[in-house]
Amino acid sequence: MNETVISVRNLTKCFGSFTAVNGISFDVHKGEIFGFLGANGAGKTTAMRMLCGLSYPTRGSGTVAGFDITREGEQIKRHIGYMSQRFSLYNDLTIWENMQLFAGIYGLTKKDTDERAKVLLERLDFFSERNTLVGSLPLGWKQKLAFAIATIHRPDVVFLDEPTGGVDPMTRRQFWELIYEAAESGTTIFVTTHYMDEAEYCSRVSIMVDGEVRALDTPTRLKEQFAAESMDEVFRTLARGAKREEQ
């Protein structure tokens, strides 16, 4: 819990006169599961896009995996994995072909790719299904597969944008087991979610309201601080003061 993987200072993004993200600062440590919470429209996605090198900050600075987010976006892209809230593998390719593609994108060698794909698929008990078209899989399977593929190049940080939306509770559990395993092996997890029970699983949680980080601590201490029974209550206490309307 000492090595800092993500470090952000006073990060701000404006679109015209609208300030989507307003001067946020925080650190994320190696191997941590960092929950990034906030209502829709609070600025989570915008902040995450800046961290992934997809968008430039208007003001402020930050580093991800040791690279500067304003100047070294291309380097950052090599060291992170990303899973979007929409399912984003290719439905008309097989599981195996999808893995080969993304391994190829990150420059893995053929031998390395095959080994890595085999390990990941065996972990998921998918290896026998590797020639199935991804489009014919149930959503829960797809999401687990997408996570596996996001980590195929052993990234330092994995960004997960609402990875469990629309997934049944059973599969969500399994999904979180995968997240834990990845974190234990040293990968830092940066995850957004709307499920407050999932927030309880995180090492630390930040809650964004109106473009600002209003709370940041472990789930236990946040509950003490707000004298709340659950994270759900903490979240609602904070979100009640939001001025922005949900979009």
Added chain:
Amino acid sequence: MKHNFLSFVKKESLHILRDKRTMLVVMLIPVVLMVLFGFAISTEVNNINVAVVAPERTDGVKEAVDRLANNSNFTFKGYIGQERIDECLRTGKATAVVVFAADYDRLAMQATEGVPVKPIIQVILDASNVNMATSATAYLQSILLGAKAQQAMFETRMLFNPQMKSAYNFVPGIMGFIFILVCAMMTSVSIVREKESGTMEVLLVSPVRPVKIIFAKMIPYFTISCVVLVTILLLARYLLGVPMSGGVSGIFALSLVYLALSLSLGLLVSTIAGTQMAALLISAMVMMMPILMLSGLLFPIENLPKFFQVISNIVPARWYIDAMRKMMIQGLPIAAVWKECAILLGMTVSLLAVSLKKFNDKLE
């Protein structure tokens, strides 16, 4: 990184190969169009049924009717009486009726001796199909008057396409149309599809440069277009007998430029359109319509109103089709169409520049 580029090309090729229906359509459309325009749909006039009214079947009349009957465009349906003209045309037994005056031979004889009165042949036509009627009149005129040189009122010589085969004209047109369809429409739809499905987002977070994504997408479509190009040229040469005397290499070179242009157009559309539906609509309205109407594919540019003639200058297909006609039918070498080549090259470069710039801006 060469490796990631190749995995992209492979992925795009798989997308196309898995989509059997689209594949089939792309490969079949050119063949179907070529056969349709080459044989079935033709502006030539064939098999016109002609009946003849001749009160006296003199030698002059017989000679004229023989020429008519021997012409492949006409089918001689026999002599009829004057009172049956209306009935024949109405029932469709004949499309044209030729009426010789009783004194046809005598006047024709006098005409050769310098008397200024010429014999009159009346032609009565069913003009419900205007195009057919016009062409039939012209044919009849040349056949019936053609024999006696001194009576010829006009002389027309058809160069390059002496039989006036319409298929000749359509081949370059079809090429101009098909390549826009395959390259521009299909690439734009395939880029926009990735935006729609969310996969584009994941690709953008990966270390692949956007330019690479785009070029990897273009390669398979470019390959397909080349296959289509070869198919069309083979069909044109051996099925339709288009001469292509200007040299196949020139035709190929210019076609490749046009392919590049179509791909750039597709890229531009993909930066404007947000959904596959929009991409299809833009392709259809902004690309297909002008090609059909303003490129000389269906209507000669000279026949368009002045305003549209000016607009047709910015339709790339116009220049391509024009140059292709010159090379494939008139048999000119590529050096003779340098102007069209230069215009197409210029258009390609500027389109590519604009769309790449737009594509990169869009990512921010």
